[in-house]
Amino acid sequence: MTDQSGAGGAPDELEVWCAGEDWCPVTTTASLICRKWHPVIIHRLLEHGPSGFNELKTDVDGISSKVLSDSLEDLEENQLVVREILSEKPFRVQYSLTEQGRSLEPVIVAMRDWGLEHLTDPTD
Numbered sequence: 439m440t441d442q443s444g445a446g447g448a449p450d451e452l453e454v455w456c457a458g459e460d461w462c463p464v465t466t467t468a469s470l471i472c473r474k475w476h477p478v479i480i481h482r483l484l485e486h487g488p489s490g491f492n493e494l495k496t497d498v499d500g501i502s503s504k505v506l507s508d509s510l511e512d513l514e515e516n517q518l519v520v521r522e523i524l525s526e527k528p529f530r531v532q533y534s535l536t537e538q539g540r541s542l543e544p545v546i547v548a549m550r551d552w553g554l555e556h557l558t559d560p561t562d
Contacts, residue, residue: 467545470516470518471518471542471545471546473509473512475498475501475505475506475509476509476512476513477546477549478498478501479494479498479506479509479510479513479519480513480518480519480535480539480542480546481546481550482494482497482498483519483533483534483535483539484535484540484543484546487534488522488532488533488534489532489533489534490524490530490531490532490533491506491507491510491531491533494506494510494533510533513539517536517538517539518535518536518538518539518542519533519534519535519536519539520533520534520535520536521533522534
């Protein structure tokens with residue numbers, strides 16, 4: 439992703455390789471959030487608000503520390519999550535959604551609702 443402060447659109451617009459294609463918005467959104475844990479992390483931050491690393495690790499059951507760290511870094515690079523250092527000793531950080539990240543709420547809610555409607559419990 440490129441610096442959003444330069445020419446080529448409003449500050450919240452993403453510069454993408456497929457610009458102008460009618461399918462580009464779907465592809466771009468998918469590339470930002472459709473990694474295995476990204477929508478779950480965004481969902482947890484939407485539901486619980488700013489969270490520390492260990493809180494997120496607990497809230498996103500089944501994710502390893504390495505994958506969570508890599509996912510948060512990727513979400514931060516894509517300007518969906520911001521990392522704030524709360525203290526140096528002990529070292530504590532807090533992750534929260536940016537305005538752009540919060541704007542994904544309808545997408546995440548639609549994903550959840552679709553899942554609730556179409557997925558079945560394997561134990562049923």
